[in-house]
Each structure stands twice: as C-alpha cells, then as structure tokens.
Amino acid sequence: MYNQYIRKMKTKKELAFDILIKTDGYKLVHADQYPNKTEFIYSNLSTRKSNHKYIKDNIYVFGLNYIKKKIINEWDIFFSLTKKEVTDVLEKFEKFNIKYHNFDSYNIKRFYDLWENKKLPLEIKVVDDGTIVPIGFPIINIYNNDQKFFWMTNYIESYLLTCVWPLVTSATISYNLKKIFDEWLEKTSDNKDFSFYQGTDFSYRGMSGSESGLLSGIGHLANFQGSSTLTSIVEFEKHFGRLGTSVPATEHSVMMSFGKEKEKDAYKKLIESYPKGLLSIVSDTWDLWNVLDSIIPSLKKEIENRDGKLVIRPDSGDPLKIVCGNKKSKNKLEKQGVLRLLDKHFGSTINSKGYKVINNKVGLIYGDSMNFDTIQDLLKGIENLGYSTENIVFGLGATLYQNNNRDTFGFVFKATSIVIDGKRMSMEKDPITNPNKKSHKGLVGLFMDNDKIILKDNISIEEFNSKDNLIK
Secondary structure, three states: OHHHHOOOOOOHHHHHHHHHOOOOHHHHHHHHOOOOOEEEEEEEEEEOOOOOOOOOOEEEOOOHHHHHHHHHHHHHHHHOOOHHHHHHHHHHHHHHHHHHHOOOOOOOHHHHHHHHHOOOOEEEEEOOOOOEEEOOOEEEEEEEOOHHHOOHHHHOHHHHHHHHHHHHHHHHHHHHHHHHHHHHHHHHOOOHHHHHHOEEEOOHHHOOOHHHHHHHHHHHHOOOOEEOOHHHHHHHHHHHOOOOEOOOEOOHHHHHHHOHHHHHHHHHHHHHHOOEOOEEEEOOOOOHHHHHHHHHHHOHHHHHHOEOOEEEEOOOOOHHHHHHOOOOOOOHHHHHHHHHHHHHHHOEEEOOOOOEEEOOOEEEEEOOOOOHHHHHHHHHHHHHOOEOHHHEEEEEOHHHHOOOOOOOOOEEEEEEEEEEOOEEEEOOOOOOOOHHHOOOOOOEEEEEEOOEEEEEEOOOHHHHOOOOOOOO
16 A cells, blocks of 8 residues: 555656647647648747736846756657657557547657757747846747747646746745845945845745746845755756755754653754754744753853854844844843844944844844745834844745745736738737736847847847847
C-alpha cells in the first residue's frame, strides 16, 4: 500500500507528453481555426496596468532569458525522442484529444511534423535583465520561424505566462522594496550597501506550489542576497552565477524541545554550537521579554565573545509595538520594545548621521506577515526612536510574494500581426465593453528616446528586427 504513494521518476516519454499539455485546452484546436494559408503569427507578452497599492509606473524585468532557455530545454526532450518513442507519445496524445473534445478524430500529423523539425520553431525575443519597463509595454516578442508552425506562437502562451508573471512580479516587488530600504539607509545609516542583505526570502512554504516558490524566489534573488528557498538558490547560481545565502537559524520545535524551564539551556547550547558567524534564534516561543531582559543578558559574555552576531527573531504579534515598544502596555519591558532592550543590555554607538547603531554582537530580524505597509511602519518607527534602520533585517514571506496574481501588473499575451498568403496584416483587440483591454497593434518594439523607453507599434519588419529594438 505504501508504494502506491511513492512518486515515481518520470520517463522521457512522460516528460515529453507533459510539455505537450502545458497549454490551455482550447489551444489544442486553434491550428484549424486560423484562416487558410496562415503563415506567420507575431505575438507579444506585455503588462496592461498595475493593481498594486504602491507600484504603479514600472516593472523590473528579470529572468526572461532564463525562462526562454527553460522552455526550449523542456521542448528539447520531445525533440530528442526516437521514432518509436514519439509514436507512443503522440498516439497517447491523439487519444487524449479525441476523448477530451469528444471528436471522432484529431489531426496529430502537425505534431509529427513538429518532432521532425527537431527544435522549437519559434523566435523568442526578450528584454534584458535589469531593464525598468513602463507598465503597459511589451517585454517579449514571439513569432514562428517556419510557416508550417504558425500555430505554435500562441500554443506556448499559457505556459509562458505561468513562468513569467510570478518571476517578474516578485522581481518587481523585491526591486521596489530594496529601493525603500535604500532610502531609509540613506537617511539613517553610514552603511548604504546594507540593503542587499536586508531582505531574506521566507516565502517557499507559503507559495502555491514548488514551481511557484522557485520562480518567485529567483525574482527575490534578483535584488537580495538572503534566501531560505533552496530550489531558487541552486537554480540562481546555475544560471546567474551568484549563490544566495542564509544563516543557521532555529524554529520553534528546537526551542520547545528543551522545555520552557530550560530555555536558557537552548540559547547556551546554540551559542556554543555556532561560535562564529550569524546565528538566528526564534525568541518568542514563550516569553520574548524574558529572553531579552533575562536570558540573553545572562549570556552576555558568551555572546560578546562569539566571532559573529546573535540575531533575535520575534515571530508573532504587532511588529511595530514589539520592535519599537507599546506605550499602552502595563508590562514595562513591552513598553520599551526589542530595540531599546537590546540597546539597554548591549549598548549602541552613534553614527555620523546621529542615529543609534546597536552593538554588532546582537541583531534583529522580523519576518511575520511582512508587507509594504508593515515594513514602512517599522522603518519609520525605528527612525522615530533615533535608531538607524540598519538595526533590522526582514524575512519576506508569502504575505509579500504570494498575495499577487497575473492581474497584479496585468500580464497578457496578444497576437498583433499575422501573415496570410504572403500578406502582412496588423491585428488589434479593442473591446467596446472594456477599453482597458485594448491591445497593441501590428509589430511592436521598445526603443530609447532621450534616455526614456518608448513603445512603437505598427512598425516595419526592418525596425522590428533592428538593433535599436530593446526586445531582442
């Protein structure tokens, strides 16, 4: 009984079948619906409008070449099949289509033709990593490079969108969050480069699936160094050449295993186990204020003798009141808050801008339900207390990265140009019931004009293919 629940490794034929069905069901029949003698279809992937509370004007483009390679590599599994293997796969695919559509037959020959082509018959042009593109502009152009496969341009739309929007959305969010960190550090800190380390990805467990976590995590790493999402870290190093990092950290099960009465023993063991480097300890399993005012002060000598920093992690409650103090609390320790208690027991210095920097042997990370509002409130609260915002780092979880969807920045994929029997025709969606859904028209490109990115549509094929087009 147990074995039936073990996920078996997929064969090459199964992986090839998977890539065939990574599309929406209605696209399985679109090849027969276009006009006769259709030869080429040009489509683009764009944003339409922002529904994000804070990010309204631009997206931060990242990872499009990575996604392009990912899709090509997956299709290469299909192209690598032997004649016998592809026959098995396409017979299965044909039967699936007949059953799915309740057809008497299904034209599977186009997929045999595709396999015989031995490569994906598409040109995929993308915007470079790190480009700031106005919302409403395209970031990918796709068209078929063999007229037999005009239908493939839009066949990959669905899978492409599922890859692009989570990655670019998270990259845009991380980019804008880092800008916020930069602004506060500029005001309160001598350590302006600290923002790169100020956000750590905690989101993997809260994402809609492992693939979602992977793609979003790559978007996070585009702008930050810290991450707990191992799938993203491995993939990012492989394709972008930088290894995301994290630190030894505890969870509540570790702290609870010692028992409440021996909580100090847990801290003592952890400090001894990690004599150098950063060490993060979740500190609110029971009484956070006792930890800050009793347990870690009693281990002050051991903490200061470490070759590194002990980071305290509160994990529940109102973050602003916990970090900066709750004036209305009857508990005098809670009134002070984490920052002032760390300062009380370990001391601080004053930087050149007049703000307090806590002793570098101790630190603070907060990662519970962080979003743009709570982060801004915390940074402002810390500055109001007279402390530099370098005194805190953030765990960025699913509240920030998962509470988005394709409509956060309105990612869409639209065909805008078609060639039928040698004649090019511009296409444009313009529904009378919703003018916001009006698409671009004809061949579309992005160009620089006095240091500003502009969109041109209905351009010539020569301008579309020119080196000046930022989509390449």
